[in-house]
Amino acid sequence: MTGAGRAGEPARSTIEGKLMYPMIKIEGVRHAYQTPTGPLPVLDGLEMSLDEGGFVAVVGPSGCGKSTLTRLVSGLMKPDEGRVMLHGEVVAGPRSTVGMAFQNPVLLEWRSILQNVMLPLEIVSNSLSKSDRVERARYLLSLVGLEGFEDKRPSELSGGMRQRASLCRALVHKPEVLILDEPFGALDAFTREDLWQTMHKVKEQEPFTGVLITHDLREAIFLANQVIVLSGRPARTQYVLDVPDTGPRDLEHLYTPEAAEMLATLRHQIEIAQGRASLDQEVA
Numbered sequence: 394m395t396g397a398g399r400a401g402e403p404a405r406s407t408i409e410g411k412l413m414y415p416m417i418k419i420e421g422v423r424h425a426y427q428t429p430t431g432p433l434p435v436l437d438g439l440e441m442s443l444d445e446g447g448f449v450a451v452v453g454p455s456g457c458g459k460s461t462l463t464r465l466v467s468g469l470m471k472p473d474e475g476r477v478m479l480h481g482e483v484v485a486g487p488r489s490t491v492g493m494a495f496q497n498p499v500l501l502e503w504r505s506i507l508q509n510v511m512l513p514l515e516i517v518s519n520s521l522s523k524s525d526r527v528e529r530a531r532y533l534l535s536l537v538g539l540e541g542f543e544d545k546r547p548s549e550l551s552g553g554m555r556q557r558a559s560l561c562r563a564l565v566h567k568p569e570v571l572i573l574d575e576p577f578g579a580l581d582a583f584t585r586e587d588l589w590q591t592m593h594k595v596k597e598q599e600p601f602t603g604v605l606i607t608h609d610l611r612e613a614i615f616l617a618n619q620v621i622v623l624s625g626r627p628a629r630t631q632y633v634l635d636v637p638d639t640g641p642r643d644l645e646h647l648y649t650p651e652a653a654e655m656l657a658t659l660r661h662q663i664e665i666a667q668g669r670a671s672l673d674q675e676v677a
């Protein structure tokens with residue numbers, strides 16, 4: 394990688410003479426939505442840095458601006474101030490190198506599950522032949538446990554299965570960044586935990602840099618290696634927690650003293666963000 398065409402001087406390091414940029418870098422981002430009753434400030438001093446292969450979970454009070462952050466990273470929106478960079482390049486418009494999965498999977502009922510997963514390959518220009526596309530989609534479906542369901546319609550699948558298919562669709566074109574906006578929020582607790590483990594398996598086989606928006610602190614520390622707590626709206630980066638050991642783990646991991654301590658810290662930070670606790674109060 395060279396520095397040519399790179400914006401300004403984003404934080405970077407050098408390994409063997411090569412410039413290394415964080416995969417995602419957000420600097421001093423401020424944004425307000427224009428509404429009929431005037432501007433609504435949503436983000437006010439957002440900072441974030443995530444290396445390639447990292448996985449960040451973003452938590453914060455309801456309505457503080459978490460989804461707005463995902464729109465900025467995917468290039469669907471530009472900030473009023475500050476900059477969002479992917480690999481040192483300012484994000485100036487929608488990026489095909491970003492995959493997204495949401496709480497509502499929105500699969501197309503008139504297409505089979507396999508055809509739904511293949512959809513991004515039809516939209517994003519790529520050199521894959523039809524048979525390679527089919528092979529890629531089938532591989533991902535088997536990775537998430539949906540082998541044998543390729544020809545089903547979305548309505549024939551359970552909510553958890555649809556979410557698995559949606560994950561495959563988000564990954565099929567090998568995006569550099571995978572954005573997950575509360576993808577497990579509507580699922581029951583058992584299905585959700587099952588999908589957390591699937592996520593670890595997928596990340597092992599299909600490396601990506603992940604951004605997870607969630608209200609579930611256990612989910613955050615189970616999946617991510619960094620958790621960012623946003624303050625109440627207008628949101629700024631209030632607290633960053635580094636989660637050690639991001640390798641595959643079992644659910645028992647969530648019941649260790651280390652996990653309990655991380656959860657207590659995050660809960661306390663959320664209470665501060667909600668204005669229900671002050672910075673100088675001890676973590677309970």
Ligand SMILES: Nc1ncnc2c1ncn2[C@@H]1O[C@H](COP(=O)(O)OP(=O)(O)OP(=O)(O)O)[C@@H](O)[C@H]1O
Pocket residue numbers: 426427428433435454455456457458459460461462626
């Ligand atoms: N296009 C828009 N125009 C005007 N206001 C908007 C727009 N999109 C979002 N908002 C408002 O901006 C604020 C932040 O929205 P956003 O969806 O980013 O929050 P969030 O943290 O993801 O919310 P939640 O936790 O409830 O999912 C909310 O008050 C929302 O109503």
